Amino acid sequence: MANPINTFLLTDLLKGLWTTFKNQKPSLVVTEQYPRERPPVMERYRGAPRLNTHPETAETLCISCNLCALACPEQLIVVTSERNPETRRKDLTNFTYDTSRCMFCGLCEDACPVDALELTQDFEMATFTREGQIWDRQMLEEGPLPTEYRH
Amino acid sequence: MPDTILAPPPPPPAPEATLLDSNELVINMGPQHPSTHGVLRVILKLDGETVLGAECVIGYLHRGVEKIAENRTYQQFAPYVDRMDYVAAVSNGLGYCMAVEKLLDVEIPERAQAVRVILAEINRIASHLLWLGTHALDIGAITPVFLCFREREEALKIFEKYCGARLTTHAFRIGGLQYETHDTFEKDCLAFCDLMDEKLKEYHALLTGNRIWVNRTKGIGILNAADCKDYGVTGPVLRAAGEKWDIRKAQPYSGYEKYDFDIPTAENGDTFDRYMVRMEEVTQSCRIVRQAVEGLPAGPIKGKIGKVIKPPPGEAYVSIEAPKGELGYYVVSDGSLNPYRLRVRPPSFVNLGALDKMCRGSLVADVVAIIGTIDIVLGEVDR
Structure with a gap:
């Protein structure tokens, strides 16, 4: 800046312009064309909740211990169960998860002793109603329907 | 009025x-x-x-976080601290976890400490990148914001790969870490440091010598060291005024005493000096990350801590060097599951107090530069 020749020749400004120009190469463009191309999210991503079922018998893995509901900071999980008189175990009747209040901290996932509740890589959870954000057991087990976009 | x-x-x-x-x-x-x-x-x-x-x-973003803490258990409150300074969520989580660990008097394994340092320093770089982009945008340079966000994306990818979230990370748990590092963690961190060293040259080429940038920042919003101390201003604003004060050096925590790094300072305490100090801090953070990754010890990642966290009655104050200044957490326990009282000392809020002093006598257009240079996040100011 101190050099008057540099000041007169606009060297400082041209240096910046050259830096801008260098980054215009098409191979350096990092924009992702969502939703045409979906970025892969990482393995540990905390997205839509899922209630896992046994892969062969399709029975729920949840043992209705209520630990996830106790761990949740927002108290948005409600686990309902009834005592099975034969096996003396609790059978899951319903499981509601209010995704509108969820902040995806992952504490419920950490609390689950049998890996039944899991936060998956799905992130498209928009609905048209507030009630649609409250997921019941069926929704949690089947997962959200994949969104289709028509252009 | x-x-x-x-x-x-x-x-x-x-x-x-x-x-x-x-x-x-x-x-x-x-x-x-x-x-x-x-x-x-x-x-x-x-x-x-x-x-x-x-x-x-202020107060448009007030959520009553300190009151929420009184109704949550210690673990349950940890995700909320990420929502205060959301561009430096990892530092917030570190400060809160350390405060509760001090109450519990629990030893943190060395591996957990090193991973905490790595993530906190990468978060410092990400925070400074966002600051640089938006600050330059305020002053009128549009290119830096695109370049900075491109590099910040790489930092956010490291967070996402490590803990599953990009911004509100919830990366640390009380007592250590929840997640073991993934296979490519060390490689990703080193690659990010190399990238930053290279890209910093681009930012310097764009801004440092630019006559418009220099004219808009030199001599603007001067705050000298004595005023900084009077207002309690910390962080890069204090260091730009010539005061060599950094909590990482003054009261080392989480193993910072093991790493070799400098505290960048400047003399004039104007907007340009604060810019140079933050740019140099990015370089120093890269140095710390490299040392921490190379010396990453093996071992457990969680200290001896029970499932239920019930600290003995007492109080603890822990302050750390967040990207914006001294971030303090004061926790009072009455022996129950919830904190009796929790108080945050946010750097943004305290630094914002000096805005009036810095603005007086300057022009309206410079107010924009001064608000940008003290690097505030309103989520942290209002809490």
């Missing part, structure tokens, strides 16, 4: 008689102004283009 809200301005020079004789003008800047970095409202008292005084009106 009541007169009492502003301290009496210095007497203006005797005005020439005009038709309306309205020399002083009080205007609102914000809360919708794009350069106030969120919902900050600044009441400016002007004499023409000269600022006679500025008063901040």
Whole structure:
């Protein structure tokens, strides 16, 4: 800046312009064309909740211990169960998860002793109603329907 | 507008008689102004283009986080601290976890400490990148924001790969870490440091010598070291005024005493010096990350801590060097599952107090530069 020749020749400004120009190469463009191309999210991503079922018998893995509901900071999980008189175990009747209040901290996932509740890589959870954000057991087990976009 | 809200301005020079004789003008800047970095409202008292005084009106983003803490268990409150300074969520989580660990008097394994340092320093770089992009955008340079966000994306990818979230990370748990590092963690961190060293040259080429940037920042918003201490201002603003104060060196925590790094300082305490200090801090953070990754010890990642966290009655204050300054957490326990009281000492809020001092006598256009240079996040100011 101190050099008057540099000041007169606009060297400082041209240096910046050259830096801008260098980054215009098409191979350096990092924009992702969502939703045409979906970025892969990482393995540990905390997205839509899922209630896992046994892969062969399709029975729920949840043992209705209520630990996830106790761990949740927002108290948005409600686990309902009834005592099975034969096996003396609790059978899951319903499981509601209010995704509108969820902040995806992952504490419920950490609390689950049998890996039944899991936060998956799905992130498209928009609905048209507030009630649609409250997921019941069926929704949690089947997962959200994949969104289709028509252009 | 009541007169009492502003301290009496210095007497203006005797005005020439005009038709309306309205020399002083009080205007609102914000809360919708794009350069106030969120919902900050600044009441400016002007004499023409000269600022006679500025008063901040805050609270538009108040969520009562400190009160929420009293109704949550210690683990349950950890995700909430990420939502205060959301561009440096990892530092917030570190400060909170350390405060509770001090109450519990629990030893943190060395591996967990090193991973905490790595993530906190990468978060410092990400925070400074966001600051640089938006600050340059406020002043009128549009290119840096695109370049900075491109590099910040790489930092956010490291967070996402490590803990599953990009911004509100919830990366640390009380007592250590929840997640073991993934296979490519070390490689990713080193690659990010190399990338930053290379890209910093681009930022310097764009801004440091640029005559518009220099004219807009040199001599603007001067705050000297004595004033910084009076206002309690910490972080890069204090270091730009020449004070060599960094909590990482002064009261080392989480194993910072093991790493070799410098505290960048400057002399004038103006906007340009704060820019240079932050740019140098990025280099120093890269140095710390490299050392921490190379010396990453093996071992457990969680200290001896039960499932239920019930600290003994008492109180603990822990302050750490967040990207914006000294971030303090004060936790009072009454022996129950929830904190009895939790208080946050946010750097943004304290630094914002010096805005009036820095603005007086400058022009309206410089107020935008000054708000940008103290690097505030309104989520942290209002809490």
